[in-house]
Amino acid sequence: MSRMQPAEVERIADLARLELDAGEVQRMTAELDDRFATAAQMRADLDARRVASATLVETALARAEAAAGLGAFVHLQPERARTDAREADVRRARGDPRSRLDGIPVAIKDLMVQEGEPCTCASRILEGFVAPYQGTVVAKLRAAGAVIVGRTNMDEFAMGSSTEHSVYGAARNPWDPTRTPGGSSGGSAAAVAAGIVPIAFGSDTGGSIRQPASHCGVVGMKPTYGRVSRYGLVAFASSLDQIGPFAHTASDCALALAAIAGHDPADSTSLSEPVPDFAAAQSGDVSGLVVGLPREYFAEGADPEVLARVREAVAELERAGAKTREVSLPHAPYAIATYYLIATAEASSNLARYDGVRFGRRAEADSLGEMYRRTRSEGFGAEVKRRILLGTYVLSAGYYDAYYRKAMQVRTLLRRDFEQAFGACDLIATPTAPEVAFRIGEKTADPLKMYLSDIYTVSANLAGIPGLSVPCGFANGLPVGLQLLGRALDEATLLRVADAYQRRTAWHEQHPALDWERAK
Amino acid sequence: MSARLQPRGDYEVVIGLEVHVHMRTASKLFSPAPVRYGELPNHATHPLDLGMPGVLPVLNRRAVELGVRAALATHCKVHSRSIFARKNYFYPDLPKGYQISQYEEPLATEGWLEIEAPSADGTPHTVRVGLTRIHIEEDAGKSIHDAAIAGSAGSHVDLNRAGVPLLEIVSEPDLRSPEEAAAYLRKLRALLRWADVSDADMEKGQFRCDANVSLRRHGAAQLGTRTELKNLNSFRFVEEALYAEIARQAALLDGGGRVVQATMHYDPVRRATRVMRLKENADDYRYFPDPDLVPLVIAESEIDAVRRALPELPEDRRARFESEHALSGYDARLLTESRALADFYEAAAIRSGQPKVVANWMLRDVLAQLKERDCEIDATQLTPDALAKLIALVEDGRVTAASARPLVAVLIERGVDPETLVRERGLEAVSDTGLLEAAADEVIAAHPEVVAQIRGGDARGLNFLMGQLMKRTEGKANPKAVREILARKLAG
Structure with missing residues (x-):
């Protein structure tokens, strides 16, 4: 499936101010033909001088433009990206790359603050807002030499499971553009799945990385709460939000996580535990590991095809030497309700700052009260308003004890469930989502149905434990994800198991046909 | 109560x-x-x-x-x-x-x-x-x-x-x-x-x-x-x-x-x-x-570290000034209105060795000056050392209290050495016996009726004569010396 023509390579080389002879063009064409190269492959090419970062970045930008119909990106930053790529090439030429990600094009979700660039959270209310400071994760990515090419689409303020609730319009699933990529980090998942960038970053509050990873057939990881700094991550629900990576492989995820993890004095909830060498831990060996299968997650509610793929994946792990064991998470049935009480309560407070006074959109009005009401009513979309109302209600006098306090108590019970389960197993395997990617518009009229998309993912956020989704096959031609949940701070085991699984399977090497791109 | x-x-x-x-x-x-x-x-x-x-x-x-x-x-x-x-x-x-x-x-x-x-x-x-x-x-x-x-x-x-x-x-x-x-x-x-x-x-x-x-x-x-x-x-x-x-x-x-x-x-x-x-x-x-x-x-x-680093609190300081410095409860309270004041007083008291005397100077002269200027002690040029020195000059009879009191204002304005100040202004107490004897003779000669009263056993007139003598020496006469000379001459 060659998609790159020599003429395109020549155009890109010109953009990158590189002069290539005919032989080079031919070679590059062949090399760039691998649209779905991983970051590891790109790094090998960079190291071998087979390709320049400037070329990789130019290619990513061109593909993002070509895939505009996907709605994966909301903002590209070509100038900054080109400069960064040239600098990465200079470093590499000097034999002094900053990290294993130096010169690799990446994308970030539109709620990660980058100094001097827009940050809108796909909301009308942040129209025109340019961040005046640098977020920690962006600072770390830049320090690692990764080249940010653009900002990805999302559900407004990360509230949603489909990337439909965006002021820029819905993002589409590269496997089937009539379907959603999942959400809220759907743009990042789609950008990786469509081969635009090898690594993208999203945020996961209740499944917003894992569910779109599952729907788009890529690996997506939510680290332990506190593993990655939230400084510069625009808050949805502060006690649940975590930034994490998307990639084709668990191995790339390990690289990406290593670049952004670690203690940050600017985030009081960031953990001070040292970050292990995730890549080194990826031995391919899973023998002796005990995989817990929560009874409650394999019961009912999920698409039988999805459950079948997950069972097959677990069987593959058994063949690799892992053992399985049934475990119980007795409070799992309360997770969605608990999640929506806590997340909305925090969101109602976190989103109070969008008041039209200091930045973003302001509606004209005759009085202060009217200005607040109009700014917020016009600036927020329906789903955000729904959650602000729900959260305000949950915290209001007379309801706090019945809702918020009670939810916090259940949260403790859920955390204990996991502690108990991890006494009997090393990691837990479940479906990531109850079904494959759904059609655009299918669930927007029924919020409750939409909320249930996160039924298997929210518990990890409530318990603060790490989780990832790895492609484990297809149902009706659409990707299915296997969710692995681990002990707090034990991302290494999850990444090791997912990597071992990918060494034994080739699901991640299947890619969408992208015929919609040509059709456009 | x-x-x-x-x-x-x-x-x-x-x-x-x-x-x-x-x-x-x-x-x-x-x-x-x-x-x-x-x-x-x-x-x-x-x-x-x-x-x-x-x-x-x-x-x-x-x-x-x-x-x-x-x-x-x-x-x-x-x-x-x-x-x-x-x-x-x-x-x-x-x-x-x-x-x-x-x-x-x-x-x-x-x-x-x-x-x-x-x-x-x-x-x-x-x-x-x-x-x-x-x-x-x-x-x-x-x-x-x-x-x-x-x-x-x-x-x-x-x-x-x-x-x-x-x-x-x-x-x-x-x-x-x-x-x-x-x-x-x-x-x-x-x-x-x-x-x-x-x-x-x-x-x-x-x-x-x-x-x-x-x-x-x-x-x-x-x-x-x-x-x-x-x-x-x-x-x-x-x-x-x-x-x-x-x-x-x-x-x-x-x-x-x-x-x-x-x-x-x-x-x-x-x-x-x-x-x-x-x-x-x-x-x-x-x-x-x-x-x-x-x-x-x-x-x-x-919490313990903060407690240890906490300065002695006003109540404790006040109690200590009462017990160690023999100050009245009222005086001790006035001197502990602020930590700067209490610190100043205590430092001056230690230098001087006469806490009670220092307290009197503080309450009578220093506080009045501060009130007049509406400022805190640490915002002035006055140091505990200077105050103690000035008091020592008075106590040693080298300057009279009457001459010294106006100097407090000067010390508050300009941080000068009290001894130099006294010298520059020519305020040294007159203890020159010859000078004082001559002045005493003049005073005695000028007020025969008072002298007669005293000699008649009514000592009240002595203070009047002293006052007259001080006037003639512009307040610089050493009061102790004056009292001695007058007493001797009147007895004689």
Whole structure:
């Protein structure tokens, strides 16, 4: 499936101010033909001088433009990206790359603050807002030499499971553009799945990385709460939000996580535990590991095809030497309700700052009260308003004890469930989502149905434990994800198991046909 | 024991105070922006103080230390674990849409402060005022509606103050008169300054007070309905506003009406209070623990370290001045009004070795000069060393007290050496016997009738003759020498 023509390579080389002879063009064409190269492959090419970062970045930008119909990106930053790529090439030429990600094009979700660039959270209310400071994760990515090419689409303020609730319009699933990529980090998942960038970053509050990873057939990881700094991550629900990576492989995820993890004095909830060498831990060996299968997650509610793929994946792990064991998470049935009480309560407070006074959109009005009401009513979309109302209600006098306090108590019970389960197993395997990617518009009229998309993912956020989704096959031609949940701070085991699984399977090497791109 | 003041004979007045104090820190409570007064609007800010998307608070441990210090100085129980909560409300000078404060689990509780308040008969009366709680919170910014200040029409917001660390100190409803309320505030302010918690400059808004006041019939078990007086920013206003509100409530009750729970505003021009906001539509602040912050945990060892570093408190210092320096309770209290004053006095007393004499100079001369200049001792050029030296010159008879006293003002203005000053001004006491004898002879010759009286056994005239002699020597005569010479000549 060659998609790159020599003429395109020549155009890109010109953009990158590189002069290539005919032989080079031919070679590059062949090399760039691998649209779905991983970051590891790109790094090998960079190291071998087979390709320049400037070329990789130019290619990513061109593909993002070509895939505009996907709605994966909301903002590209070509100038900054080109400069960064040239600098990465200079470093590499000097034999002094900053990290294993130096010169690799990446994308970030539109709620990660980058100094001097827009940050809108796909909301009308942040129209025109340019961040005046640098977020920690962006600072770390830049320090690692990764080249940010653009900002990805999302559900407004990360509230949603489909990337439909965006002021820029819905993002589409590269496997089937009539379907959603999942959400809220759907743009990042789609950008990786469509081969635009090898690594993208999203945020996961209740499944917003894992569910779109599952729907788009890529690996997506939510680290332990506190593993990655939230400084510069625009808050949805502060006690649940975590930034994490998307990639084709668990191995790339390990690289990406290593670049952004670690203690940050600017985030009081960031953990001070040292970050292990995730890549080194990826031995391919899973023998002796005990995989817990929560009874409650394999019961009912999920698409039988999805459950079948997950069972097959677990069987593959058994063949690799892992053992399985049934475990119980007795409070799992309360997770969605608990999640929506806590997340909305925090969101109602976190989103109070969008008041039209200091930045973003302001509606004209005759009085202060009217200005607040109009700014917020016009600036927020329906789903955000729904959650602000729900959260305000949950915290209001007379309801706090019945809702918020009670939810916090259940949260403790859920955390204990996991502690108990991890006494009997090393990691837990479940479906990531109850079904494959759904059609655009299918669930927007029924919020409750939409909320249930996160039924298997929210518990990890409530318990603060790490989780990832790895492609484990297809149902009706659409990707299915296997969710692995681990002990707090034990991302290494999850990444090791997912990597071992990918060494034994080739699901991640299947890619969408992208015929919609040509059709456009 | 004398009775406490009763502003209204028929009602018992019940007052509780909430004080907000800016803590003396270099940076803000949760952001690295500096705490600065008089800076250009919005220049002492960080993205955090502007409530930018994605920012996170990090607690300033220095503020915690100062909070613990205040709690220990007011005999509070410091909690090893306290929680920061969000108080949610919309206001343009509240950038995040919530204030980070403490609610369910504050820093400290159950303290007390002893105050001296005037009684009905005018004598001082000691009252122990309970402190309900002390908690840490961030200040809001300032809304400026005055076009003259803002430089253009419309409302403006200055966020330099947003995020400045505050202590909220809440008293029990233990105060019974505006005078007691004022005494409590003065005592609290002095104590916080003493312990270096705050500069507590009221003009800079570093020490602000809200008062809850209610009236009830004497002997009534239940408290009356209270109103809250907001933003009483000088001691004088506190007393005036409380008197006005007490009068308003009493008039209501006298007329058979009832007090409605409300937030009141005091109008100093009309000298009356008016309802600002009824509490019936009370704000629902939707407090909940701030998920961006972890519980504030203070180890016992940290509390101990703060306790050890705490300066000797005014009561302890006063007791020591009474016992070690043999000062009266009254004098000791005056000398412990501020830590700077007490430190100054003690240093001078040690240099001089005569605490009582130093105390007299302080109370008679130094304090009068400070009052005249309306300044603190540490804002002058006077040093404990210089004062001790000046006193030593007097005690040694090298300068008379009469010549020395005006020099205190000079030393306060210019930090010169007292000995040099005395010499330069030619104020050395005259002890030259020849000179004094001649002068004594003149005085005796000029007042034969007084001399006769003395010789007749009436010693009262001796002081008159001394006075005359001092006059002739322009006050520089050594009084001891003069007395001796006169006594000898009159006896002879």
